[in-house]
Amino acid sequence: MNRRHCAAAAITLVCALTVLTAPVEAFAAPSPPSPAASRHASDPGNPVGSGTGAKKPSKVSEPKKKSLEEVREEIEALYRKAGAATDAYNLAAEKAKKQSSEIVRLARAIVVGRAKITELKSQAGAQAREQYRSGGLPPGAQLVLSDDPQLFLDGVNRVREGQQAARGVLGELTRTQQNLETYSKDASTNWEKLEANRLKQAEAKKEIKKQLAAAKKLESRLEKEERARLLKLEQEAAYKMQTAWLSSGALKDINREASASGKKALAFATAQIGKPYVWGAEGPDSYDCSGLTSQAWAAAGRPIPRTSQEQWRLLPRIAIKDMRPGDLIIYHDDASHVGMYVGDGAIVHAPRPGRDVTLAGAGSMRILGVVRPEK
Incomplete structure (x- = not known):
């Protein structure tokens, strides 16, 4: 991977880690009840009662107003849903952070691996050129053909060393290429996971905003005195649960x-x-x-x-x-x-x-x- 590819990967990584802010879902106010007809069907001024066989309009009941305790429970449920969505957001963010770090590590390993392959190819090329200059035989092989016993033994050792060196270069080259293939596959897998978690972050963020907006809207409808009573109800509910827990002997x-x-x-x-x-x-x-x-x-x-x-x-x-x-x-x-x-x-x-x-x-x-x- 050259510098241009590394820079492009880094820029793309930064873009992938950016979580888009989703618009907050609007919550429609409840529709007002249809007004009941105020005039009797027999009233000649009433258009509904005009004519033969006209039916009396049905009476529409007023919607029951929620008690402050019901509002408290609804707000608490909304905040709990926001809390669960926050956990999902945090978990996706943590995984995305780990995956981006892994992608960076793999990218660096690929750069090092490519440089190593270049070096090994250079070594293999130098060995091939030396063999060519020696008439197709390495220096050790030429000594093997000597009539001098000592030169013969030296040649045998040099041939063995040359063969081992050649096998070592080729073996290391093969292993490095295999490692590069593995690094590339791992980087691709981590990139897909990173994208999936980025989408989970965006979805969780949208859900958080939705639940918080609903809770705040409910609270905003309350008068100042009602908000004070709401806080008192929260405290009383917490105190009631705490008292029951202590009475159970939990702290014994x-x-x-x-x-x-x-x-x-x-x-x-x-x-x-x-x-x-x-x-x-x-x-x-x-x-x-x-x-x-x-x-x-x-x-x-x-x-x-x-x-x-x-x-x-x-x-x-x-x-x-x-x-x-x-x-x-x-x-x-x-x-x-x-x-x-x-x-x-x-x-x-x-x-x-x-x-x-x-x-x-x-x-x-x-x-x-x-x-x-x-x-």
């Missing part, structure tokens, strides 16, 4: 201390309290839920998967009764949220858009399970 046997690495991860995570939630963010000014936990453990010297779903899938699982500060609690059936246990029945987490990194009850959401970043 949980009194373990954090490990040395766990303390470092905790120190990092709690230092981020007050910073805003932003989907796809992993610091230093904002975080999403798994961005916070993955960066906290990276700061402790223990890199872990980027997303909450991958953290649940790949990290060792432990029983709730065995958890200790620094462990990660995974929430909801789809593993779309994660928080770090800090002890005393609390977690530090990045809740959702519009909220900041904060402390919360470990049982304030539906717990799926607990994982430990350390073995």
Whole structure:
């Protein structure tokens, strides 16, 4: 691969890594109910009642207004869907990053391999020219024909060395060419995967924007007093779940201390309290839920998967009764949220858009399970 090809590949790679921003899907406001007829069919001024056999218009009932609690549940569901889409986006982004790095590595290996082939061909050509200048026989072969016993033995050794050198050059040339073919196939495969993950990123980003737009639209319809009550309802729902969790005796046997690495991860995570939630963010000014936990453990010297779903899938699982500060609690059936246990029945987490990194009850959401970043 020459420099022009390398530059073209690099430019194409940069373009492939750019995720196009999809337009936010519009949400239509509900259509107003059809007004009921206000006049009786027998009213001579009513066109519906004019004429023989005219039917009375059916009464259209007003749509039932949602309670604030129903609105809260709907908003929470929308944010959870956005959270799941954020996990999909983050996972696709992580895979794309790895694949782009692999493509760059393979491109460099191809450049080195081509240079090696040029060098080996040059060596093979030099051997062929030397044989031609010697009348078709290598110098060692000419010595073999000598009547001098010592020269004969020297010639035999030189012939063997020459044959081994020739076989070595040809063998290395063959292996290098085979490696180049493998590198090219691997690069093509990784490029296809990169493109597929780029499309997944774009789809996930569109879904995130769709769910967030719907949630914000619902919130924007509320009056100031209703928004304050909505926040209170959120707090009350979380408190109710936390109280039920504590009453179940979940903390009865949980009194373990954090490990040395766990303390470092905790120190990092709690230092981020007050910073805003932003989907796809992993610091230093904002975080999403798994961005916070993955960066906290990276700061402790223990890199872990980027997303909450991958953290649940790949990290060792432990029983709730065995958890200790620094462990990660995974929430909801789809593993779309994660928080770090800090002890005393609390977690530090990045809740959702519009909220900041904060402390919360470990049982304030539906717990799926607990994982430990350390073995």
